[in-house]
Amino acid sequence: MAFDGSAPDGPQAQDAPEWLEADGLGGYASGAADGVRTRRYHALLLTATTPPTHRFVLVNGVEAVVETGDGRHGLSSQRYLPDVLHPDGARRILSFHRDPWPTWVFGLPDGTEVRHEVFVEPHGGETVLTWRRTAGPPGPCRLEVRPLLTGRDHGALHQANDVFRFDAEATGGTVSWRPYAALPAATALTTGTYRHDPVWRRRVLYTVERERGLDHVEDVASPGAFAFDLAAAPAVMVLRAGDGRSGDAARHAADLAATERARRGAFGSGLRGAAAAYVVARGPGRTVVAGFPWFTDWGRDTFIAMRGLLLATGRLEEARAVLLGWAEAVDGGMLPNRFPDSGEAPEFNAVDASLWFVVAVHDTLDACAAAGAPVPEAEAERWRAAAEAILGSYSAGTRFGIRAEADGLLHAGQEGVQLTWMDAITDGHVVTPRRGKPVEIQALWINALEIAARRWSDGWREPADRARAAFAARFAAPAGGLYDIVDVDGAPGAVDASVRPNQVFAVGGLPFPLLEGAAARAVVDLVEAKLLTPLGLRTLSPDDPAFIPRYRGDLVRRDAAYHQGTAWPWLLGPFVQAWLRVRGGTAAAKAEAAGRFLAPLMRHLDDNGLGHVSEVVDGAAPHHAGGCPWQAWSLGELIRIRRMLDLDV
Structure with missing residues (x-):
């Protein structure tokens, strides 16, 4: 993706697209293409002290000013209250490119051009920044770079205070600062000369917040400035958390750049490279971050996303490592919904996460067998034991009223607890409680039973068949499609006829469809007619009085809209699979699907979180993006769609 700064929709636009550089440990660097930090999460050095959680901003950004014969010119930008841009480097951007990493070219009045690059080296977690003069008249070209520090939780904001320590420790080209004793130091290895000059930059404005x-306002601290002579050599700064690295900054940065170019080149495509950003360390194993910048690893999201991010890209060893790590977390026949960012006890409020694990096990076993790399018996046995423990507990009954009932279907629900993927809760109020027997939970339950019956024990055949028969008898809605919930709130025969996308899982998105023929086609046609948008499926039909067209405003308003009309890109994966299934998966159907459903998603890769797919979009046109700019299952399902359509990834 590239654009010219002079274009009306270029980097001076209010909502510039955003870039992400992930470190493989849960930390990341991120920012906007116009260089203006608009989120509390935009930072150059943001580290996970207990990967992938406990994330802290050490270096928010830098203030960069270049001086030539015709004066001083800012190469960076930040907004301050009331709405002042300073410095004004955004207007000097000639171009921005995101590949192989974020790169800007700035133009000065005298014809000088400066190229600025930023990338993060995964696993080591170092952020490399370089500036070089690439054009211009002879003469002086000096660069001053001020690091801007906070030392705060990545979800918090920082204010000037007397405890903040500006002290610097400088040795052999390395300068370190430790603003707060409880956090690791922020260290810079540079080719410049450091001048200690502590200042506060107050009232920084984050417009997206x-x-x-x-x-949306904070104070950042600059302990000093680095001076570089761009007329003599490029400027190099390597940022890292923790103890400093001595040595030649230019050589170290060049080595890291060469390694990174090779690593990124080996992916062979931008989608594969983007997929790698979500796969992170958790202890000795691997897991999947649900989305950047604020999510950690969620069970539901992990098992859905890994099918595209890992299985569809051939990263089978990592997929196995993810499943092994999560299999160890089974407790009371359930897997955690998430591990909180601050390290508290895992949360188990998800009826579907454990069932998605069973599906992910099945898909991983199939993928490994197809690749001629069967899973070792001991490993597969651990997965089986975890999966059957889940099914056994669900059959007998476990937390939150989760239990198989006499009809074979799965009941779930407890007052005040959100258990399905439609999980918004505000001030203790569950926006979409969905207590009873939700349609996609039955699709998952029956698929999990079918998987167990086919792979592990004939003892699961009878409950699978009983549940399937009950589903066929109970979920068909007279008006067409399927009920969203039956036995609502535990009341026998009570139904919720809301037109929602969850019914699509009876046809697509899972290994074994529950409907075929005209019944399946009716579901797909209804979902397409009422819920399809160019970038996702709406969570509620616009015909419903409860439909909310925009995902906007404060947390309460956004949570109210989250599953009441807002569209979700990840749902296009199950929808496209269902759409193809009812058309026999013909070449003509795949070609039509590529143009109608895939093409808008591919264009979206350049619109918001560059190279990635957003968490949500408005349910109403023009479908502005919201939520996380970089969402794991959204990208994973795009990749899976490409595989469905026999396209390269």
């Missing part, structure tokens, strides 16, 4: 109804 303001739009989200959150606190």
Whole structure:
């Protein structure tokens, strides 16, 4: 992706697209293409002290000013209250490119051009910044770079205070600062000369946080500045958390760049490279971050996303490692919904996460067998034991009223607890409680039973068949499609006829469809007619009085809209699979699907979180993106769609 800064929709636009550089440990660097930090999460050095959680911003950004014969010119930008841009480097951007990593070219009035690059080296977690003069008249060209520090939780904001320590420790080209004793130091290895000059930059304004109804002003600290002579050599700064690295900054940066170019080149495509960003360390194993910048690893998201991010890209060893790690977390026949960012006890409020694990096990076994790399018996046995423990507990009954009932279907629900993927909760109020027997939970339950019956024990055949028969008898809605819930709130025969996308899982998105023929076609046609948008499926039909067209405003308003009309890109994966299944998966159907459903998603890769797919979009046109700019299952399902359509990834 590239654009010219002079274009009306270029980097001076209010909502510039955003870039992400992940470190493989849960940390990341991120920012906007116009260089203006608009989120609390935009930072150059953001580290996970207990990967992939406990994430802290050490270096928010830098203030960069270049001086030539005709004066001083800013190469960076930041907004301050009331709405002042300073410095004004955004207007000097000639171009921005995201491949192989974020790269800007700035133009000065005298014809000088400066190329600025940023990348993160995964696993080591170092952020490399370089500036070089690439054009211009002879003469002086000096660069001053001020690091801007906070030392705060990545979800918080920082204010000037007397405890903050500006002290610098400088040795052999390395300068370190430790603003707060409880956090690792921020260290810079550079080719420049450091001048200690502590200052506060107060009232920094984050416009996206303001739009989200959150606190949006903070103070950042600059302990000093680095001076570089761009007329003599490029400027290099390597940032890292923890103890400093001595040595030649230019050589070290060049070595890291060569390694990174080779690593990224080996992916062979931008989608594969983007997929790698979500796969991170958790202890000795691997897991999948649900989305950047604020999510950690969620069970539901992990098992859905890994099918595209890992299985469809051939990263089978990592898929196995993910499943092994999660299999160890089974407790009471359930897997955690998530591990909180601050390290508290795991949360188990998800009826579907454990069932998605069983599906992921099945898909991984199939993928490994197809690749001629069967899973070792001992490993497969651990997966089986975890899966059957889940099915056994669900059959007998476990937390939150989760239990198989006499008809074979799965009941789930407890007052005040959100258990399905439609999980928004505000001030203790569950927006979409969905207590009873939700349609996609039955599809998952029956698929999990079918998997167990085919792979592990004939004892699961009778419950699988009983549940399938009950589903066929109970979920067909007279108006067409399927009920969203039966036995609502535990009341026998009570139904919720809301037109939602969850019914699509009876036809697509899972290994074994529950419907065929006209019944399947009716579901797909209804979902297409009422819920399809260019970038996802709406969570509620616009015909419903409860439909909310925009995902906007403060947290309460956004949570109210989250599953009440907002569209989700990840749902296009199950939908496209269902759409193809009812058309026999013909070449003509695949060609039509590529143009109608895949093409808009591919264009979206350049619109919001560059190279990635957003978490949500508005249910109403023009379908502005919201939520996380970089969402794991959204990208994973795009990749899976490409595989369905026999396209390269």
